[in-house]
Amino acid sequence: MQRNKLFRRLLLIMFILVLVSFYRLPYFVQKPGVARELQPMIEVEGGNTGEAGTFMLTTVQIGKANLYTYALAHFNKYEEILTTKDLRLEGESEEEYNVRQLYYMENSKHHAVQVAYEKANKEVRFDYKGVYVLKIVDGMPASKVLKAGDRIIKVDGHQFSASQEFIDYVGKKQADDIVRITFLRNDKEMTKEIAVAAFDDTSDKVGIGVQLVDDREMHTDPAIHVDTEGIGGPSAGLMFSLEIYNQLTEEDITHGYFIAGTGTISPNGEVGRIGGIDQKVVAAHRAGADLFFAPDDEIPDEWKDHPDVLTNYEEAKKTAEDIGTNMKIVPVKTFDDALLFLGSLDKNKS
Template sequence: MRRKLFVGTSIVITLIMIAGIFLSLPYYVSKPGMAKELAPIIQVENGEVGKGSFMLTTVRMGRANIYSYIEAKLFNYVELYPVEEILHETETQDEYNARQLHMMAGSKLNAIEVAYKKAGYPVKYEYKGVYVVQIVPDMPAEGKLLPGDRIIKVDEEKFASSETFIEYVGRKKSGDQLKLTIMRNEKTKTVIVPVKPFKEDPNKVGIGITLVDDKEVIVSPKVMVKTDEIGGPSAGLMFSLEIYDQLMDEDFTKGYKIAGTGTIDSEGTVGPIGGIDQKIVAADKAGAEIFFAPNEKGSKDSNYNLAVKTAREINSKIKIVPVDVIDDAINYLKKLQMK
């Protein structure tokens, strides 16, 4: 009897433990990720790699289960976020993943443009279409298009950008049909999608998608940026610095391990990101000596100020450097003494 009771109890406990792993809670949990060297990820044709290294920093983000929820309550720099703070209204996990990957793609394009222009090289773009990032519920695209689809033609005509696509659709009348040529899983197919007024703006028609440009940057010498499944736009600044460093004869790393974070636009402006404290922890564990942090024009609640606070809390010796534009980082590196 005791043996049966013991076996039965063990089975129940095991099932509870398994349920704790697979049962999702209405939260996302984030924690320090990694600091990864960029030289193996970014390769400029005939580019020079410095004695030191530039590193991107990441945050690990995922749906919370019972164990990660408890971890967030017990440990510093592990944060919980309600689902609605991460996912847009009605957005699915697949749509969120697609949005993150396309933001990374846009970040890479901006980084290449900024770095090449700073190094004195011309930059051109070739537009290939638009990527579908999200589907609006109860709109015509639902059930016909999927996040990640690439629209390459509308009514048999190519278009130059997402703006021209939106303008073309906006000129249609309710009930008109669009013939969309799309790429999905490397296969071309055609779908017919009617246009319909938006509930929030009945005077405006559309098919119910959010989208981003699919374009290729054309530069010489060529550059390859391999990001695999890394998502989000926060590596933009560090991408730019690594590309710029490989394009120039001078070694801007000066033998140091240099980490950092921040979005970058096509003009070289550095924007704030989330999880800066967790990225400082990741950079410190990786042995980074310098960290570039978005300054947000000296805002009291800037990424830079939080980074300084976090470095102090974990007794890190990382030098935190504030940047508003890429020139702030480049000028700092120019003055840095060789290690």
């Protein structure tokens, strides 16, 4: 009898635990992710892969909160509770958010390849393919036809060499004019008619209601393959560029060190600010990194009235001190800054 009662209690506790783990709250929990070695993700044809150390990208992990993870996040200094507004742009759907993150990653790869190849005096060029749809404006005509992730290749039979030409062409139309949009969706070509409309009652500006960016195809010599499946966002740009450059050149610039870091990369090699750097420092420390490259950014004017806002480098250094890591935090403003620092390392490490 006593055993049956104990068994029922155990079943009830298990049921409650399962219920707690599956019940999702309208919040997200962001916490330290992982530091991933880049060499297995990047393959330059005929490239140098005999590095003694390694370059690593760092990530944050974002998941829908349940009662258990929501409670734990309140007690963990390096876990953060976020709302949908913290993650998405105004009016952005979950699908559009995912498309935007994947585009940012793709664009980040292109910038990293461009910076590394040009620095190594290797050939890189881009061909314009069309217009990539990032977001659809609610209530505008395109919302009935197009989806985020579509690639527009023609309008009224015309091809363009930049997305701005598309914007200028449609912007010269009148409200209620019809345009024929030829686009690719999952590699299938389709042509649909879409009406042009005013963006609001007080504006003369017209369009079909899409947020656009250029869709480009990259060509390099030597060829390169970068596998980023499952990773979104632009923050790995700097570390991509360093791994690619290391494979393009004879010298091993890691010198045997485990090197983690973060930061966007622009086509001219500037390193940009990213979010969640404290959590990425924790991830790098857990992976045993010797060095961590942090963007040495400047606080935007609109944030300077908030004394608690730190630069990425300041926040990374503060986190490193807080967790007691021996990992060195290195500030970088450009790709060349990172190369200059790596060139100063003790070659005996390798």
